[in-house]
Amino acid sequence: MAALMAGSLKRIALVVTVGTLFSKFGGLVRQLVIAAAFGVGAAYDAYNYAYVLPGFLLILLGGINGPFHSAMVSVLSRRPRNEGAHILATLNTTVSALLLAVTVVLVLAAGPLITLVGPGLPPELHRIAVVQLQVMAPMALLAGLIGLGFGSLNAADEFWIPAISPLMSSLALIVGVGLLWWQLGSAIALPEHALWGGVVLALATLVGAGLQWLLQLPALIRQRLARFKLSWDWRHPGVQEVWQVMGPATLSSGMLQINVFTDLFFASGILGAAAGLGYANLLVQTPLGLISNALLVPLLPTFSRLTAPEDRPQLIARIRQGLMLSTASMLPLGALFLALAAPIVALVYERGAFDAQAAQLVTGLLMAYGIGMPAYLGRDVLVRVFYALGDGTTPFRLSMAGIGLNVLFDWALVGGPSPWGPQLPFNFGAPGLVLATVLINALTCLALLLLLQQRLGGLPLRSWGYDALRLTAAAALAGVVAWGLSATVHWPSSLIGRGLQVALSAGVGGVLFALCGQALGIAEVVEINQVVARRITRR
Template identity: 55%
Template sequence: MTKQDQKPSRSFAGIAGIVAIATLISKIFGLIRQQAIAAAFGVGAAATAYSYAYIIPGFLLILLGGVNGPLHSAIVSVLAKRKQEEAAPLVETVTTFVGGILLIVTFAQIFFADELVDVIGHGLDGTTRAIAIQQIQIMAPMALFAGFIGIGFGTLNAANQYWLLSLSPLLSSITVVIGIAILAVQYGKDIILPQYAYVGGMVLAWGTLAGAILQWVVQLVVQWRLGLGTLKLRFDFKSPGVQEVIKIMTPATISSGMMPINFATALYFASPIPGAAAGFNYANLLVQTPLGIISNIILLPLLPIFAKLAAPENWPDLKLRIRQGLLLTAFTMLPLGALMVVLSVPIVQIVYERGAFKQDATELVSSLLIAYGIGMFAYLGRDVLVRVFYALGDGQTPFRISTFNIFLNALLDWLLVQPFGAPGLVLATVGVNCSSMLMLLWILNRKIDGLPWREWSIPIIGLTAGSIVSGVASYGALVACQQVFKSTNLVILLIEVSIAGLVGIAVFAVFVTWLKIPEVNSFVVRMRQRFLKK
């Protein structure tokens, strides 16, 4: 498609190595950002208001502007099959189309901020409500930049540019941390006092918006340098390439838009629970840090491959690639989820428990982390399958499933919030992801002439069993360490988590070696060679 096409194509493991390093750097900065927010605001008014205000602008940035989001996926699926000279006009036309729509969304957020907060935050106190309204109005332009960023990510991915895709999200984290640092210098320890909640809330909002703008600008420079489109307005909406992008992008975007609706539903039920909304953000960040790295490693190299194997004559190879994606998802997510469950309390203590973040906040966030850990495989497995449908040019199926799951999610929220509290709302999301994954597999089975269920399910069951055993071993190691050290200072906690984690990983490694799964063994060998070479 571009000049990069003339170079030898990178191997899956080679791309995965680049993505892993860049995404790790980005996620570390994201974790530092959340630690700064936790230390400065805990689960108080500024952080709670930010959780509600961030729903629409933030989720648009994550979903539309995120790596593996619908715009990214649609652009890659189309550009991967087209010539270089078609890229710039197509990208410019899609940017014009998407920008026009998201400009309307931006103004809608500004004018209807009060109503948005009242709908999803019916139980908020007056101070938190006022901060959230102001934050929404400040962050509203992120809707527009989210679209531009998502299109740019897809364009650069199709041109075999992986560093910027995985690295640029750290810019948003940097701007927020700088804002909090300036606030801390100005107010010192008084920053945690309630009377400074409004100022803190504004710093969070302006820092987040500045990060989105900076991320777009940096990406745009590279895009221009590669000749992959400028800011020129184009209205050739009826061209075949643009129509194909719109055909995939529209239902995929609406489908992805169901996620903030589901999250808003959870926040609606959570609003009477003190600190729950901020707790969701803290726990979700702990999950998204490793999950984001691994999802990029798996999905970024596979998405163009899925697109190139979309023709019926290539379906046998496509099935092998789908199996590869699902098995690598199980190999990474299942043991990681098990460790999240058994080590939730010390992990939260190490990462967050300082400043305004106290023991009661640790108890809340650790309980949420357990629920998130249970569903990590279903979360990423669903994403793998959705990308297969996008590659096949079918955005309607994921859209219909997401629509159904809005109602399922609301029902599960209502059923689970009473017996389980805030963790019940996370478990409802886990249930929705499991439902989505099963429905996608069932439809895919009919769509591509059958799936080898036995060949896929047996190794996944084996990996599940190995993860359970490794989780039990890790918990046993943690209890033993606690009996030996009998201290909760930071260094001791780090030692305990490290030992318990290594025990769990070692047990799981033995299990994987015994299972002898070809895709897993090949991936591990290539990744080891890649990093040892570096």
């Protein structure tokens, strides 16, 4: 049974990894196109404020591993297919009615909402952002439908479509910006074209969300989950069970996104900070999303099926597996971001309208992200365990506490005038926004671990912590070696030279981390090394 489950997890992880790899590559190309066309200019800077609310809903409700997705997987994976179709139809009806009202509010109140998110925006940027928000408002409705559908597909063991679907958004933006470039050429970044460029960005984003929803419909029909009718059966036990998980989980994830609003509030007084956060976040989310989907998507149904008291040892073993795999992947990745931030940013972005000043801003932000990589994924693993146990309230309460802490940390770590009182003697500028989030994620991970230990009657935290410390030492060594190789060798300043600088330095650091993990006897690292060695030998 265990061997069968392990084989199934590996198969699912492979499908999700390949699909997510295509999506993340598309996202990277999209960001390269945007960076070359707009840099940190007005159109893209305003877009980052306008996208906050629609993007928040798309990630919150429609994202893989979001609350809608997680709740549907947790409930439908234990129910017959016919019942799952009825549950999905009922939730589609209710959620669509609610989100249609949200769409209307976004259109009518776009001006005040942009003022709330970015109170320090110049008038021109504010005007562009208002128009962009009105164009993207229907994404609220699409987000709920996407999340419910993808969760239903994962519960039916359909993983390819959800993993590949974000590629549609990237393709829509690439085509939209490409058409605008075809019309305006290099003049696309001029201030007089900022509004037109901003509208194209917003419209392409909306089209991409629509394509994501349309992509899932054939798979839902094939899995006999699609019912194109209104259903108001709110009292159905399955519907109520989904809401019991989805309600607190949505609020919990929403609280995390409120931290984004707080960050942008403080960023609005720092020129180009919002655009810089967008570029740095893409570099982080590309590998993080790939690893997160490959790890969490197959583990969530497994957690849900191991909630009985007699399955407690297996559940603890899977929690250990999820945490150690996330730690073993995020620690070296974070170390490499710290060591190679400057050449990575130069390689990916520094061309066209993206100049050296923009590269310096994004480099500092990427280094700050690197410090907190392990906490990002570790928190997601632990939250999914609570969802599987039917407890969305605990993550919600911790997220509520995180909001207040985020305001405090942003005020303490971001330089410049603040409405919250005199500035403390720390001035990290824009990277302080990221460091504040890192601190919150670390504290949330610690609290979730302690509460889970109490909930499950004990976890071997000392053993897990010892293994994590050993992996941290290995990652630190790998980062130092990668930085030394990058800094001491005279690399050509061409695109190929920068590519070699990043690839060889990161490769040496990654191999060193794998060898250290093998020598230290970390079970998960040993297993990964064995899989890689077998595939290399076979080829």
